[in-house]
Amino acid sequence: MALTLFAWLMVFLNRDFRATRAAVKPCRRLRPIGLAQLGRTLGWAMLAGPLAALAALLPWLAWAAWLPGDAANRLVPGIFLFIVSWAALSFWILASPRPWRPGLSIIALIGLCGVLLSRGGQA
Amino acid sequence: MTSWISARTVRQVLQSHSALGLALAGLLYVVCLTGTLTAFQAHFERWEQPSIPERLDFAPAQLHLAVDATLARLATPPETLYLILPTADMPRLHVHAADEEWLVTPEGALGEAVSAPWSDLVQSLHVRLHLPETWGSILVGVTGVMLSALLLSGILAHPSLFRDAFRWRSGATGRLFQVDLHNRLGVWGLPFALMIALTGAFMGLAAVFYGSYAALFHQSDQEVVYDLVYGPDVELNGPIDAPLDLVRALSELKAHEPAAEPIYIALQHPRTPRQHVEIAATLPGRLVYSELYRFTPEGRYINHQALADGPAGRQLAYSVYRLHFGQFGGWPVRLGYGLLGLGLTVLCVSGINVWLMKRPDHAWVNEIWVAWVWGWPLGLAAAALAALNGFSPWIGLLAALSMGLAMSLVLCGEVRMKRLLIGILGVALLTVLFTHLRRFGLLPGNPASLAVNAALFVAAGLAGFWVLRSTRLRAQRGQAFDVTERLHRSARD
Numbered sequence: 001m002a003l004t005l006f007a008w009l010m011v012f013l014n015r016d017f018r019a020t021r022a023a024v025k026p027c028r029r030l031r032p033i034g035l036a037q038l039g040r041t042l043g044w045a046m047l048a049g050p051l052a053a054l055a056a057l058l059p060w061l062a063w064a065a066w067l068p069g070d071a072a073n074r075l076v077p078g079i080f081l082f083i084v085s086w087a088a089l090s091f092w093i094l095a096s097p098r099p100w101r102p103g104l105s106i107i108a109l110i111g112l113c114g115v116l117l118s119r120g121g122q123a
Numbered sequence: 124m125t126s127w128i129s130a131r132t133v134r135q136v137l138q139s140h141s142a143l144g145l146a147l148a149g150l151l152y153v154v155c156l157t158g159t160l161t162a163f164q165a166h167f168e169r170w171e172q173p174s175i176p177e178r179l180d181f182a183p184a185q186l187h188l189a190v191d192a193t194l195a196r197l198a199t200p201p202e203t204l205y206l207i208l209p210t211a212d213m214p215r216l217h218v219h220a221a222d223e224e225w226l227v228t229p230e231g232a233l234g235e236a237v238s239a240p241w242s243d244l245v246q247s248l249h250v251r252l253h254l255p256e257t258w259g260s261i262l263v264g265v266t267g268v269m270l271s272a273l274l275l276s277g278i279l280a281h282p283s284l285f286r287d288a289f290r291w292r293s294g295a296t297g298r299l300f301q302v303d304l305h306n307r308l309g310v311w312g313l314p315f316a317l318m319i320a321l322t323g324a325f326m327g328l329a330a331v332f333y334g335s336y337a338a339l340f341h342q343s344d345q346e347v348v349y350d351l352v353y354g355p356d357v358e359l360n361g362p363i364d365a366p367l368d369l370v371r372a373l374s375e376l377k378a379h380e381p382a383a384e385p386i387y388i389a390l391q392h393p394r395t396p397r398q399h400v401e402i403a404a405t406l407p408g409r410l411v412y413s414e415l416y417r418f419t420p421e422g423r424y425i426n427h428q429a430l431a432d433g434p435a436g437r438q439l440a441y442s443v444y445r446l447h448f449g450q451f452g453g454w455p456v457r458l459g460y461g462l463l464g465l466g467l468t469v470l471c472v473s474g475i476n477v478w479l480m481k482r483p484d485h486a487w488v489n490e491i492w493v494a495w496v497w498g499w500p501l502g503l504a505a506a507a508l509a510a511l512n513g514f515s516p517w518i519g520l521l522a523a524l525s526m527g528l529a530m531s532l533v534l535c536g537e538v539r540m541k542r543l544l545i546g547i548l549g550v551a552l553l554t555v556l557f558t559h560l561r562r563f564g565l566l567p568g569n570p571a572s573l574a575v576n577a578a579l580f581v582a583a584g585l586a587g588f589w590v591l592r593s594t595r596l597r598a599q600r601g602q603a604f605d606v607t608e609r610l611h612r613s614a615r616d
Contacts, residue, residue: 001459007311008466010289017293017300025485045146049265061335071351072436079332083324087271094139095276117339 047103048090055106056085058113065117128282140276144474147269149495150252152471154266156499157249158319159464162449162457164246165212168239169571171510173563175226175235177214183370185216188231190367190390193218196233200395206369206388211453241510244517245503253517257330264327270320273474277309284310298480305473308466315463316470322447329440352440354428357417360396371422372400379424382407383414399425406431410442410451472496490531490540497544498527504551511558523551542593549586552579 033041060078067074093102128136160167169177186206194200197220205219206227216227217237224237244253251259278284291307293300309316333348341347350356369388376383383404392398398420403413415428430441445451449460479489502524509519527544534540556579559572566572 001315001456001463004311004315004466005459005462007289008307011291011307011311014289015291015293017291025483027485044142048143053268057332057335061332061339064336065340070434070436071348072353072434072440074436075332075336075348075352076436076440079325079329080321082332083268083271083321083328086268087275090143090269091139091272091276094142095135097135120340 044094048093051106052089052093053086055109056082056089058110058117060085062113062116128279133280133282136276136280140273140280141478143269143273143276145478147266148471148475150266151270152468152496153252153499154249154263155464155468155471157245159461159468160245161249162460162464164242166571166575167242169213169569170575171239171242173566173569173572175215177569179209179211179214181209181216183373185227185229185231186369186388187367189218189227189233192231192233193220194393197221200393202392204390204393208385208387210386241507241516244506244520260327261331264324267320267324267327271317271324274313274317274320278313281306281310301473301476301480305470305477308470308473312463312466312470316467319447319467322443325443326447352437354433354437357399357425358397359399359419361398361419363394363396365398365420367420368422369400372402372418375418375422375424376402376404376416379416380404386413410445411438412441412444489537490534491528493537493540494527494531494544497541497548498524501527501544501548501551504548504555507555508551508558511555511562542590545586546590549583549590552583552586556580556583
């Protein structure tokens with residue numbers, strides 16, 4: 001925390017400000033969103049949101065169900081790993097130039113973990 | 124210099140960063156702004172009820188009388204009755220039962236009801252965006268996940284991470300100012316931001332994980348899963364009229380764990396065969412919220428829940444709250460959390476500012492964003508004003524925020540909008556300060572109230588200074604602004 005505040009102070013002291021002039025930009029109406037674009041955006045949102053969440057959740061539920069050890073030691077790290085996996089999957093989906101790759105990976109992950117979880121786990 | 128990441132990848136990562144940021148910036152901003160204020164929650168609660176006498180000590184008889192008075196006041200005994208003991212942050216003994224809270228007088232009677240409507244609003248906005256409990260928490264948890272994704276993509280989209288580590292340039296048009304501000308705040312604030320994102324997401328989404336696990340393996344009985352993680356409750360079967368001896372319980376705790384500092388006493392299932400006493404106590408040098416020590420009603424030690432010395436997962440889960448809200452290390456940590464939280468809030472704003480400045484044209488989103496960014500602080504100031512005058516703070520917030528957003532539809536020019544909103548904010552903060560002083564006076568005995576009033580004065584002063592400086596700059600280089608605003612107005616007309 002102290003390092004961050006100290007670094008911000010250094011950045012502030014190292015500032016290089018000069019007189020600026022607001023750029024004059026033309027004022028335009030935003031283009032209305034077409035149905036195709038709306039569908040694409042909703043598709044991305046579904047993929048990076050609920051589907052990625054499910055694909056991130058199931059492996060760590062399987063981990064919590066199948067790994068040995070104390071339940072708290074399986075469940076709590078599982079939650080953190082679920083969060084990190086969801087973040088990573090969302091990022092991958094939005095950054096990938098070939099969206100079918102993360103899409104297929106997510107579907108495969110959901111299917112695989114679904115099968116694994118359907119076989120039950122330790123209580 | 125060759126970069127460690129190709130330009131094409133950087134472009135794709137940036138695209139992902141922008142898409143996520145644009146989708147969530149509005150919500151993230153509200154969560155970060157209210158979170159920064161929530162770090163000072165106890166101070167605000169004391170500020171809202173500043174005339175309550177404060178003291179750190181309490182008499183054991185006070186506790187027994189307060190328990191009797193609370194049980195007498197309630198029609199049916201509550202499931203749990205909490206006696207919240209005075210601490211340095213909140214030096215006020217109070218009871219909490221059946222969703223009601225009362226302060227306890229030095230004689231042990233129930234005093235004023237605890238009332239902090241503005242602080243409650245800010246906390247509820249941060250924890251659940253003022254939505255119904257479960258859905259609101261989940262939504263805030265999702266913003267934590269997406270903040271993690273934004274931080275990850277932000278670092279990958281920043282190939283000149285080390286070269287620019289201390290740079291902050293304004294450039295000719297001011298766009299570089301926003302880019303450098305965003306990157307420096309993000310890079311240096313990364314450990315804090317990542318910690319906040321992960322712990323926040325944990326608090327919001329743990330219930331989803333536990334619920335799914337319970338649905339798959341425990342016939343949807345979440346209690347079983349919570350018992351697995353946090354340890355089970357004790358089950359007693361004693362007489363209903365067992366005499367309560369909190370003094371003995373406290374002295375047994377002292378003997379058992381001398382370093383433990385009690386923060387609250389929970390009387391579980393009072394006046395039933397299951398009744399027992401739990402004392403929550405902090406342990407020095409530990410981040411766990413508390414350890415729970417259990418006693419019979421007569422004050423005999425039973426066991427402790429092993430929150431501080433149980434499985435590592437349990438300790439981790441119970442440490443998340445203090446870590447997220449900066450409830451350790453006293454006021455320097457609290458102040459640090461305030462500054463770093465403010466940095467995270469500015470990070471959200473500057474990200475969208477960069478995107479807006481990159482756009483080749485100007486549209487209504489520019490004004491709406493300015494209205495959203497400055498409308499929220501103005502709304503919170505209006506909420507405080509409403510609460511101080513006995514009205515619902517929620518109405519004050521909505522009225523001011525709607526006014527800000529409506530202004531963005533009428534007024535042309537971001538600069539003018541921003542100046543006007545900051546000016547109104549400065550006046551609103553001063554009005555809050557004077558309303559508080561008129562209603563309660565200066566109250567030198569309550570340092571939290573003094574600190575909040577001083578912060579209000581400084582914030583109002585900064586707002587006034589910014590408006591004056593901006594007006595002077597506008598007068599000096601008025602031409603460019605005038606041309607921009609005339610262009611916007613004519614395009615709209």
